[in-house]
Amino acid sequence: NAGVTQTPKFRVLKTGQSMTLLCAQDMNHEYMYWYRQDPGMGLRLIHYSVGEGTTAKGEVPDGYNVSRLKKQNFLLGLESAAPSQTSVYFCASSPGTAAKNIQYFGAGTRLSVL
């Protein structure tokens, strides 16, 4: 039982390049989330999903797209990377029920955009 797995762990991009970050969970959780973490800013929600085939915008969605084609996977895409997107990205998942809304985090992806 791996929990929440993120790939890749590190990536360096040039401005304008695109990439996809993959998040996979093996806990059969309904809800999945993408956050970015910047120094002094805490965790800010980019996009989230309440189930397979659904996505919704979070607090800072601009410049990102997401897809949830399979329940266990949540993909975060950057179509044209900008230096402002240099950050650490965390994926999380949650059972989604009111009684069990604990979020479990992946190990993070450190992204640098030059």
Add this chain to the structure above:
Amino acid sequence: GENVEQHPSTLSVQEGDSAVIKCTYSDSASNYFPWYKQELGKRPQLIIDIRSNVGEKKDQRIAVTLNKTAKHFSLHITETQPEDSAVYFCAATYGNNRLAFGKGNQVVVIP
């Protein structure tokens, strides 16, 4: 949406002393308040949580208190140890099981 404020931003304590971190939230509908610990270069990990129908919860050296009327909740760490040094994040739920996080507190335990 929800707004969570965390104070102080940095807290230094002598080993063995207690540490207290306070958070305030804005959405009176919030009903779940977790605390996460993040060590340098690691993922945030849940250490304790509390629901709105409970005023206090303890787990060994860690406790959380909730004051719904004042909309604030606090993390208490007793008998601090060097391994308690980390960044601690509070959070509160809002619409559709989302969490709003505070900006984090750096706790430094001085041996």
